[in-house]
Amino acid sequence: MPVSTPRPTVEPATVWLVASGDLRPSANAAGWPVQEAMEAALGDAFGKLGWTVRRAHEVDPAKGHGFIDSQRMGLTVFGSIPSDAPLVVAEAVWQYSHHVLAGLRTHRGPILTVANFDGTWPGLVGLLGVNAGLTKMGTAYSTLWSVDFTDDWFLEGLRSWVDTGTVPQDASHVRPLPPLPATPERELGHAVADQLMADKAIIGVFDEGCMGMYNAIIDDELLNPLGIYKERLSQSALFAEMSTVPEAETTAVRTWLTERGMRFETGTDEATELTDEQLRQQFAMYIAALRISDDFGLDAVGIQYQQGLKDLVAASDLAEGLLNNAERPPVRSRDGSRVLWEDRPLPHFNEVDEGVAVDALLSNRIWTAMGLDPATTLHDVRWGEEYDGRFVWVFEISGSIPASHLAGGYAEAVSLRQNPVYFPAGGGTLSGVSRPGEIVWSRLYIADGALQLDLGRGRAVELPEEETRRRRQATNPEWPVMHAVLDGVSRDQFMARHKANHIQVVYAPDAGVADRALAVKAAAFARLGVSVHLCGDVAIEAG
Numbered sequence: 360m361p362v363s364t365p366r367p368t369v370e371p372a373t374v375w376l377v378a379s380g381d382l383r384p385s386a387n388a389a390g391w392p393v394q395e396a397m398e399a400a401l402g403d404a405f406g407k408l409g410w411t412v413r414r415a416h417e418v419d420p421a422k423g424h425g426f427i428d429s430q431r432m433g434l435t436v437f438g439s440i441p442s443d444a445p446l447v448v449a450e451a452v453w454q455y456s457h458h459v460l461a462g463l464r465t466h467r468g469p470i471l472t473v474a475n476f477d478g479t480w481p482g483l484v485g486l487l488g489v490n491a492g493l494t495k496m497g498t499a500y501s502t503l504w505s506v507d508f509t510d511d512w513f514l515e516g517l518r519s520w521v522d523t524g525t526v527p528q529d530a531s532h533v534r535p536l537p538p539l540p541a542t543p544e545r546e547l548g549h550a551v552a553d554q555l556m557a558d559k560a561i562i563g564v565f566d567e568g569c570m571g572m573y574n575a576i577i578d579d580e581l582l583n584p585l586g587i588y589k590e591r592l593s594q595s596a597l598f599a600e601m602s603t604v605p606e607a608e609t610t611a612v613r614t615w616l617t618e619r620g621m622r623f624e625t626g627t628d629e630a631t632e633l634t635d636e637q638l639r640q641q642f643a644m645y646i647a648a649l650r651i652s653d654d655f656g657l658d659a660v661g662i663q664y665q666q667g668l669k670d671l672v673a674a675s676d677l678a679e680g681l682l683n684n685a686e687r688p689p690v691r692s693r694d695g696s697r698v699l700w701e702d703r704p705l706p707h708f709n710e711v712d713e714g715v716a717v718d719a720l721l722s723n724r725i726w727t728a729m730g731l732d733p734a735t736t737l738h739d740v741r742w743g744e745e746y747d748g749r750f751v752w753v754f755e756i757s758g759s760i761p762a763s764h765l766a767g768g769y770a771e772a773v774s775l776r777q778n779p780v781y782f783p784a785g786g787g788t789l790s791g792v793s794r795p796g797e798i799v800w801s802r803l804y805i806a807d808g809a810l811q812l813d814l815g816r817g818r819a820v821e822l823p824e825e826e827t828r829r830r831r832q833a834t835n836p837e838w839p840v841m842h843a844v845l846d847g848v849s850r851d852q853f854m855a856r857h858k859a860n861h862i863q864v865v866y867a868p869d870a871g872v873a874d875r876a877l878a879v880k881a882a883a884f885a886r887l888g889v890s891v892h893l894c895g896d897v898a899i900e901a902g
C-alpha cells in the first residue's frame with residue numbers, strides 16, 4: 360500500500376523555519392546574505408524567549424543559498440516538518456508563494472510569516488504575496504516584520520505568537536462601505552458596473568500565474584459575475600507576432616519617444632547594459648500586444664513575462680508602461696487603416712495580476728467618464744521610512760509607469776537597463792519619480808472565497824533630491840518610485856491588512872476630485888457584488 364512520508368514529532372519550544380525563494384538562481388544567490396542576516400536576528404529574538412529555531416532545509420553550497428526554489432522542493436521540505444509544529448516563513452527576498460503554499464495548506468500548527476523591514480531586496484513584497492496566498496486559501500496565519508528584530512512591537516508580537524499561536528493586529532482603520540446616498544457619484548458607479556455586467560468585457564491573459572502568484576489568479580466563477588471574462592493567450596503567440604513587426608515600425612516608436620524627450624541610457628554589453636536591440640524587441644512587443652489585443656477585442660491585457668519569456672526577449676515592462684498611458688506612440692492595425700486605442704490607454708496588468716486587471720479596467724472607465732487622466736498602475740509595496748515626521752512609502756513597480764505619472768511626462772522619463780539578477784535578456788524601464796499629487800489607492804483580493812476591495816486615499820509627495828536618491832539606491836534605482844503617504848493608515852496597520860504584493864494607484868487633480876472618484880469606485884465595486892472596505896481617512900457620505 361502507498362504510505363505517506365512519516366513526519367517527525369513536535370518538540371517543545373521549537374519553531375521550524377522555511378524560506379521561500381525565487382526560481383532564478385541569480386536572485387536567490389544575490390539575496391542570500393540578507394536572508395542569512397535576517398534569520399540570525401530572528402533566531403536571537405526567539406532565543407531570548409527560550410525558543411530554538413530549526414531550519415527545515417539546509418543551505419545548498421553548490422547553489423549558494425538556502426531557499427526553497429521550487430514547488431517540488433517545497434513538498435519535500437514540508438515532508439520533514441511535524442504537521443503540528445509552530446512554523447515560521449521567513450522572507451528577505453521576492454519569493455514564489457507556490458513553493459510553500461501546498462505545504463502551508465495542510466500544516467496544522469500555528470504559522471507566522473516574517474520579513475525584515477528593509478528595502479535591499481523585495482522581502483516585504485514577498486511577505487505580502489505569501490500572506491495574500493494564505494488569505495485566498497483560507498489558511499490562518501499571523502504576520503510580523505521588523506527593521507532589526509529588537510523593537511518592542513515586534514518582540515511583543517513574537518511573545519504573543521509563542522504563547523498563544525496568534526499575533527493581534529490593529530485593524531481599527533478599516534470600516535465597511537456604508538450605504539451610499541443618491542449622489543451623482545453613486546449614479547456613475549452604478550452605471551459603470553451595470554454596463555460592465557450587461558455588455559461584458561474581456562481581459563487578455565498572456566499565460567496565467569506569474570512567479571507563483573497564486574493570489575493574483577481570480578477564478579472564472581468569481582470573475583464572470585462581474586461581467587469580466589478571460590481570453591487565455593499564449594506568450595508564444597506574442598513572441599511570434601513580435602517577429603512580424605518590421606524594423607521601420609519599432610524605429611518609429613523609439614523616434615516618437617525620443618522626440619518627446621525620453622532618454623535611453625544605452626550601451627553595448629548585452630549582459631549588463633541596455634542595448635538598441637533590446638529596445639527594438641521591447642517596441643516590437645508593444646506593437647504586437649496592441650495588435651493581438653485588437654484581434655481578440657480585449658478590454659485589458661497582461662503579460663506574464665517572468666518566467667518563460669524572460670529567457671527569450673527583453674523585458675515586457677516598457678511596453679506595459681506605454682500601454683497604460685493615454686499619450687502613446689501610435690500603432691496601426693496590420694492593414695494600416697486604424698490607429699489602435701488612439702489617444703487612450705489599453706489598461707495593462709503587469710505580472711498578469713488579475714486583481715490589478717479588474718481594478719485597472721474599472722478605474723479606466725470611471726476616470727474616463729469623469730474626464731480625468733485614466734493612467735493607472737500597480738506598484739510593489741517595496742519599503743518605506745519616516746521622513747519629516749510622517750511615514751513615506753516606497754512604492755516601486757519593477758519596470759515602468761505611465762509617463763503621465765511623471766511631472767514632465769516623457770521629457771522626464773529615463774529608460775535604464777533592467778537588473779540582470781532578474782532580467783537576463785535585459786530591456787529598459789520607464790523610470791522616474793512619480794509627481795506629487797492626490798491619489799486613490801486600492802487592492803482587489805480574494806478572502807473568505809469572495810472578492811474584496813480595500814480602498815483608500817493618499818498622495819504622492821515630493822522628497823528632497825538627496826532623500827529620493829537614498830531611497831532609490833537602497834532599493835532598485837532603475838525602477839520608478841512613488842513617495843506615497845496614505846491617509847490615516849499607519850505602517851503596521853497597512854502591512855497587517857494588505858493582501859497583495861501590489862497596490863493600485865490612480866491620480867486625481869485635487870483632493871475633492873479624488874474623494875469623488877473614490878466614491879464612484881466604491882459604488883461601482885459594491886454594485887458588482889464586491890465587499891468594499893474603506894481604509895484610513897476616507898471622506899465619503901453615508902446614506
Ligand SMILES: C[C@H](O)[C@@H](O)[C@@H](O)C(=O)CO
Pocket residue numbers: 453481484665710739756757781860861
Ligand atoms: C523583478 C522581480 O521579480 C519583481 O518583479 C518582483 O519583485 C515583483 O514585482 C513582485 O510583485
